[in-house]
Amino acid sequence: MITATVRIINKLGLHARPSAMLVTATSAWQSEVFFTKENVRVNGKSIMGVMMLAAEKGSEIIVEVDGPDEEEALEAICKVIRSGFNETD
């Protein structure tokens, strides 16, 4: 299992559309993915879980990946978050 800490940088935080993108990204990998924010740990492949984090701009999230493709998965997931979900505004 490997982990990384990333900051949510897009202006509007993890609202519905970014959450959907994030879950699509995590679901592409075999490994299990978990996100933790302030002691709330949720399944990273569950959009309801990701929504429950209510992660606003600037909040820090611990990404936890466990499985056969964990290294590539972690890298790809962090990239999506750091890209700000292609939010243009």
Place this chain on the structure above:
Amino acid sequence: MIEKRTVIKGTPIAGGIALGQARILVPGRADIPEFSITSAGVKSEIAALERAVEKTVAELRQLRDSAGKKVGGAVAKIFEAQLLIASDFEFLNRVKSEISTLRRNAGSIYNSLVHETVNPLRSSADPYMRQMAQDVEAVAKKVLSHLIGRNQALGKLAANTILVGKSFTPGDILVYRQRRAIGFVSSEGGADSHMALIARGLMLPVAVADSVWTRIPDGCRLILNGSAGTIIIHPSEEDWQEYQRLKKRHGPALIRRIRKLPQIPPLTKDGKEIEIGANLSLPGPADDILSERKVPVGLYRTEFLFLAQSSFPDEETQYKYYDQIAEKFAGTSVVLRTFDLGYDKLSPDTVWTNEDNPALGWRGIRPMLEMKNVFKTQIRAILRASTRRNIKILLPMITELSEVEKARRMISQVKFKLRQEGIDFDADIEVGIMIEVPSAAMTAETLATKVDFMSIGTNDLTQYTLAADRMNSRIAYLYNSFHPAVLNLIKMTIDAGRKRGIPVTICGEVAGDLLGLPLFLGMGIDMLSVHPGRIVDLCRTIRKIDSNLVELMVPSVLSSGSPSAVISKLERFQAAVNETRN
């Protein structure tokens, strides 16, 4: 949310006192039944959940695809997110595991887990987070509607439940009464709304107070005084005892009042007889005493039979119902008004299409003339029940002569068929019309040539004359049946009836208003038909009035410029009458 004893002063809508606990109906969210299941039931509940999710996913896919085509990618993304929400396997697994461990139905578990998820988002300061909560709720609503089906989405109520909601349709009142609700607190609805009429008919207390459903905590103790419009949240022990005493004293007040009904016909001081009738919607506790005292039923609203069901009742069901009414009131007469269906009487999920302007839309006689089978079925059932010769037919919301002619033609066709089949009925059954649209009042003289009686529905007549929606509390100040324009239309109708030799009844709320009584007597009204609770007062007051004297006040009142001018003239007259008595 209100945490300690609070008294809210609302508007009294339907009298009576209820003591119980609040149940909040959040608008837009179906009320989900909750019940235990057996271990064998777990599997079928899970299967039902999966089917509901599948249907929801299919719906959302369709929405996404058509949105993508019509408005582009950004909107389609919304449904993309909702699709992920609907098919969230982690969440669904939680629901499934709780179904099997808690042994409760899928709907209630799904609903409570959704709320658990959404509640923190709802209270977020970030509008985007709150929007997310709405996305989840939109999905949940779809899943739940597939899971429970619309008609069952109400569930059982605990004993002594007072329902608190944004608004209630007459259908809601009926359905919840069957589920033993003891009172209603609403944020919308006026004293003249159909919801109010039916609640009064069923003797269920109702009060209206602004956005009250957002302030009362679910499950808290509540006292509702529908007569005063007062709502006490978290009442003290003293309140509880006091209202229990009050309730005992005022309990079956209606029946006690009607028992005081004089057994002689209501006469004016100078000996002129005025008929006083009762408006009814459903069989009720007052029927026996009304029948015994030979009070005619001036208006029986048959659509309330329909409202308790989700489809039009068949001929046999209707016949049984009308026959029972005819039998119950065998010693007197009953005016059965044919189905008067419209926007304000239907719950949102009935077949009616959405209209931009439903009060001016497909309602009253209009749908019935189009849905010929529904109309003829009802006429057939009424005619079959007319063998005691005590039934009359009343057609609602006539706008022009052609509607009367069409309806009469259909009635003749039904009679012809019955004769062919050798079925007995009253061949001379009287057919009357409601005068509740200004055009009908203004052409009453012509309409009167085609009918046996006319009945003025002042509630709608007021709404249509003044362009003031009677359901809209914002413009409630405009809605006033004592507006001189409304009174002039009433006078026109009464004059037309006299000229053509047919009787005219007033059957709206204002008919029960003692203030207006001398005026209507002065105009020469033949009958007033009112809520049973008003009959005793009317009969008593009529005896104090000299019909020759009140005739003289009519021109002055009709030439007033405003409702307030009318009311002050009527009040002066009322004071004078009371003085002469003393």
